[in-house]
Amino acid sequence: MGLEFRLLGPFEVRDDDRPVPINGVKPRQLLASLLLHPDRPVSVDRLIEVLWPIDPPRSAAANIQTYISGLRTCLGDDHVVRYPPGYAVVIGPADLDVASFLRETDEAIRLRRLGYLADAQRTLESALARWRGSPLADLPPSPLWQVELDQLTERRLAALSELLDLRIRLGDPDRAVAELRGLTAEHPLREGLWALLIRALVAAGRRADALTVYAEVRHTLAEELGVGPGPELQRLHNDLLAADATPIASHPVGQQLPADAAIVLRGLAAFGDATVPAWFAGALLEDGEEQMDRLVSARLAVDAGVDALGQRRYRVPVLVRMLADAQSGDWPQPDEAGLVRVLGGLLSLAEDAGHALPHSPFGPGQSVAPRWKPPMTEVDDPVAWFVTEQDILLTAIEVAGRLNRPDFAWELALATVPWCDLAGHPEVWETGHQTALAICRRLDDQLGVAVTLRGLGQLHLYRDEYAQADAAFGRARLLFAQLGQPAGVAAALSGLGAVHRVRGELDLAVDYYSRALEAFVECAEPSGEAYARGAIGQVWLARGNLDRAQEWLESALNLAEVIGDRHRTAHLRQALGSVARREGREQDARGLLDQALAGFTTIGDIHGEAYALVELGRLEQTPAEAADRLTRALHIYQRLGDRRAEADTAERLGQLHGAAGQRELAAAYLDEARRLRAQL
The missing domain is CATH 1.25.40.10 (Tetratricopeptide repeat domain)
Incomplete structure (x- = not known):
């Protein structure tokens, strides 16, 4: 079999199927770096960056020479050669699994084009059998390998897709x-x-x-x-x-559909092509489940199977919906009370799910639309419930508009906020609020306009759109004040305070937060009071007055712990950890930040998790540990679209890598930070 180099899995070198020992992690990293560029030079500088990404020793170049000498002893002088400005591995007659994999996949594509599908399938199976796991799975990862490893992963996925397509066809x-x-x-x-x-x-x-x-x-x-x-x-x-779809226009069931079945059918059809949970039928009509069975038997509705929550789901085929619209004069309309029960059921379940998530103190302080509790329906997993029902919730807002029920529209939109905020779903948040806002404006529901503007203002704030956030919060504040809604006023004032704090207008920020605190106290909203006290503490922290910051943050933390608000508690511990770090109390800081990180992780708040990671990164003893924390935070900010935090973190990583002599990585991070700030 001869000499074999295996990169597609744990790194191995074999000779006549016997392992060739390459002792030491760094010699193995060095050889792997050369094999990722077979028969081509890899510079000494690049090899040093792979082996010592942070703080390379002064003897790094000499160490590289020592490792090369050892590799020549194991593999022979013909395979490892000096190739200015570095070194190269000459493959020669040896087998490199990466090259063999690429060669076989190209051959499989050629065979498929010629129509030899079975031969192409066998060739792809042989090529993919070379993969034993993730490439270089047993070696410490290097950012400088990423391009080559990503390309290999893409080629493997392409080959797998081609193989599975052939299996379907064959x-x-x-x-x-x-x-x-x-x-x-x-x-x-x-x-x-x-x-x-x-x-x-x-x-x-x-x-x-x-x-x-x-x-x-x-x-x-x-x-x-x-x-x-x-x-x-x-x-x-x-x-x-x-x-x-079936040609139901001429189907006898379509012509002679019983009135009760027609009511259920048209009620389900109101939700378009989305699949709906089985309890909708019982909400639409007392014997709705019996009528549902009749509709499925007649192929006027489709049993869509069981969803991730264990609920049976149904949908109405598109041609059936078209028929229902065409026969609107002949078939009875769904009772409005039935559709109201459906909307009330969704709202009730959404609130049940939301209560299990971190509490938001930014609502209007009252409920308006009637609730209806679906029988035998419980929300055991709130996150899974929102994931499963997000499309139905957005469609339900539209249905509320068609029924001229703005109360359902804005309450359904508001009910999604805890999940959207926690798990990072701005598209659902925005779609629901914009739809509800248009409905509330059309029907002159001023409370709904205020609530949805306040929610959209928060989205603008998250997206660093400060002028739009300021306008939305300001308009919501005025409407809440006109309606005599202190909880709504407090929520809008909190948003205005956040806008000015981020802008650095700290006097205005503390003024708005203080007014919000008064309003939260007036309407007996302790979670909001804890938020406002903590926000004022953050302003003092931004001003550099650590004593005042500590005072306000501790009062907020005490209140949050009393009412059992775990989410606010995590935020406040993180802020207090920042105070302790600035005062040089590193042990206290680490304890508070570790508690905050654990709290965010338990709740599932990845945004808060990122903030805690950044603060912990400032405490790490070595640059490598700090870079690890910051890199994890950066990935979260990128996913959530928090460009300001992403820019700050990229800049910090650039500084860390620059101090460690990693010029290329440092320049890339700093350029990314500049690009993001230009967008802001």
Whole structure:
């Protein structure tokens, strides 16, 4: 078999299938760096950055020479050569698994183009068998390897996609489904893998499961990227809907549908192509579940299977909805009271889910729309409930508008805020609030206008759109004051204080926060009072008055602990940790920040987690530990779109790497910080 270099998994060198010992982590890192660029030079400077990313020793270049000498002893002088400005590995007759993998995948593509599908499948299976795990899985990662490793991962995914497509075409969809389930879980934003899974399910005769998968990917893309499915997925979805539909206009059931069944059908059709939970039928009509069975038997509704919450779900095919619209004069309309029960049920469940999440003190302080409790329906996992029902909630706001019920529109939008804020779903937050705002303005519901403006102001603040945030908070404050709503006034004043604090206008910030505190006390909202006290403490911290900051923050923390507000407690411990760090009390600071980080992690607040990581990064003893904390925080800020915090963290990382002599990394981070600040 000869000499083999294996990078596609734990790093191995073998000779005639016997391991060649390469002792020491750094010699193995060095050889791996050379093998990622076979037959090409890798500079000594680059090798030093791989082996010592932080604080390279003065003897680094000499150490490299020592490691090269050891590699020549193991592999021979013909394989490891001096190649100015560095060194290279000459592969020669040896086998490099990366090169063999790439060669075989290219051959498989050629065979497929010639129509030899079975041969192409066997070749791809051989190529993919070379993968034993993540490339270089047993070596410390290096940012300088990332481009090459990302390219290899992309090629592997492309080869897997090609192989699974061939399995579907060659009559083995069930095996493809099993593998694609794992791949879509591992790569949830790869639309091509989802499309393959839907095709495999259709080929296996599982159309209902294929529709469920489409709903899942639509939720995932909206949640993570704020976009809908692309053209290929939309085409597959339309094909499924067309295949589902029957020529019901001439179907005797369509012509002679009982009145009760027609009421349930039109009520479900009001929610468009979304799948709805089974309890909707019982809300629409007392014997709705019986009518639902009749509709499914007549193929006027589709059983969409069981969702992630264990609920049975249904949907009305597109052609059935068209028929229902065409026969609107002949079929009875759904009772408005039934649709109101559906909206009240969604609102009740959304509030149950929201109560299990960190409390927001920024509501109007009152409920308006009637609630209805769906029977035998509990929210055991609030995050999973919102993920599953986010589309239905947004559609329900539109239905509320069609019913001229602005109270449901703004309360449903507001009910999503705890989840959107905690898990980072600005697209759901914005869509719901903008839709509700338009409905409230059309129907002159001033309380709803104030609530939705306050919510949109918070989104503008998160996006560093300070002028828009200021305008939204200011208008909401005026409306709340006109309506005599002290809780709403306090919420709007809190937003105005935050705008001015971020802008550095600290006198205005503390004035608004103080007024908010008075309003929260007036309406007996202790969570809001804890927020306002903590916010005033943050202003004193920004001013550098650590004694006053400590005083306000401790009073806020005491109140938050008394009322059991874990989320506010974590925020306040983080702020107090910052005070302790600035005063040089490092042990106290680390204890408070560790508690804050644990609190954010338990709650699931990744934004707060990032802030705590940044503060802990300032306390780390070594640059490497600090860089690790800051890098984790940077990834969170990037995901959430917090450009100001992302810029500050990138700048700090640039400074750290610059001090460690990592010029390329330092320059990249500092350039990124400048680019982000230019956007702001």
